[in-house]
Amino acid sequence: MQIYEDYKEHADFLTIYVREAHPTDEWQMKSNLKDKDDVCYAQPKTLEQRLVIANDFTKRFKFPLPFGIDDMSNAANDAYAAWPERLYIIDESGHIAYRGGMGPFNYNPAEVREWLAARYGAVKHEALKPSADAAPASTKSADSGAEAPKPSAPSTPASASAPAPLPASK
Amino acid sequence: MKRFWKWTAGILGVLLVAAFIGLSVMAGSPKDAYGMVRYALPHMHRGTLKVGSDAPDARIVALDGVSRFHIRERTHERPLVLVFGSFT
Numbered sequence: 001m002q003i004y005e006d007y008k009e010h011a012d013f014l015t016i017y018v019r020e021a022h023p024t025d026e027w028q029m030k031s032n033l034k035d036k037d038d039v040c041y042a043q044p045k046t047l048e049q050r051l052v053i054a055n056d057f058t059k060r061f062k063f064p065l066p067f068g069i070d071d072m073s074n075a076a077n078d079a080y081a082a083w084p085e086r087l088y089i090i091d092e093s094g095h096i097a098y099r100g101g102m103g104p105f106n107y108n109p110a111e112v113r114e115w116l117a118a119r120y121g122a123v124k125h126e127a128l129k130p131s132a133d134a135a136p137a138s139t140k141s142a143d144s145g146a147e148a149p150k151p152s153a154p155s156t157p158a159s160a161s162a163p164a165p166l167p168a169s170k
Numbered sequence: 171m172k173r174f175w176k177w178t179a180g181i182l183g184v185l186l187v188a189a190f191i192g193l194s195v196m197a198g199s200p201k202d203a204y205g206m207v208r209y210a211l212p213h214m215h216r217g218t219l220k221v222g223s224d225a226p227d228a229r230i231v232a233l234d235g236v237s238r239f240h241i242r243e244r245t246h247e248r249p250l251v252l253v254f255g256s257f258t
Contacts, residue, residue: 003251012244015253016230019213022258027205032258039258051235057257058233065253068230068239076241079226081217082254084210090225090250094242097249099219112251119249 003109004065006123007116011089017054017069018077019043021084047072087112 004013022029023043032039044050047069054069070076077083085103088096089112098115100108117123193203219226227242244250 007251011249011251012247013251013253014230014241014244015255016241018254018256020256020258021210026209027202029202029258041258047231047235051231051233053257055233067233069233071229071231076228076230077254079228080219080252080254081215083213083215085255086252087254088219088225088252090241090245090252092245092247092249094225094245096219096221096223096225099217099221102214102216103255116249116251 001064002125003113003116006113007120010120011116013065015063015065015067016076016082017050017057017067018082018084019070019074020053089115 020026020041020043022032024040025042028040031037034040041053042049044053050069050072054067057063058067070082080086080088081102085107087098087100087107087109089098091097098112100106100111190200190203193206194200197203197206225242225245227240229238229240231238241250241252
């Protein structure tokens with residue numbers, strides 16, 4: 001989330017909720033149990049069930065990033081090979097500018113920060129916590145086999161662009 | 171010939187056990203190794219997208235469950251950072 005705070009004036013962010021990674025009826029992790037993080041959900045079978053979990057997540061963590069939910073066809077997940085977690089940057093021309101590795105082992109928000117920093121300048125923090133970076137759930141930053149970020153020159157001045165609207169909500 | 175098949179089956183069995191033990195160590199426990207093989211590996215894909223590929227579009231549902239929007243609607247003016255994940 002720290003990356004979002006640091007670069008939201010320059011780039012848009014969108015979190016997309018995809019199928020659960022460790023639901024109670026599949027491969028549940030001990031760290032998700034009720035006496036720990038209390039994240040105990042079965043794999044959603046309907047969009048309504050996904051909505052309940054996504055809303056619990058955003059409310060529980062006061063998650064500030066724009067948020068959307070992959071529908072039950074898993075179209076976004078399939079198109080981006082996103083499960084269980086993954087990061088991408090799409091540039092203004094609609095092309096993939098950065099493709100992160102497959103999570104959790106190659107999920108590396110630091111590479112996103114590096115890409116943004118190369119374009120818009122680094123934002124320094126006295127004590128930047130790694131876990132504070134953009135992560136939708138329990139994610140691990142690890143050594144990455146992902147492609148190194150290769151930012152290109154912006155085609156539009158960042159200062160001239162307007163922020164994108166949040167996902168519509170009522 | 172019978173001896174050959176005996177050895178082959180034995181070696182395959184040892185390799186399978188070794189693979190399962192290795193996976194259990196990596197995943198944390200035999201139960202986690204089973205979970206990884208049964209539930210995670212079938213869904214994990216490297217994908218075909220590369221840097222420079224056209225970003226695919228997909229329809230996304232807003233948190234209210236009613237509104238819909240497309241990923242590509244948000245890619246015109248500034249870079250878009252996509253963060254995929256789930257709660258658990």
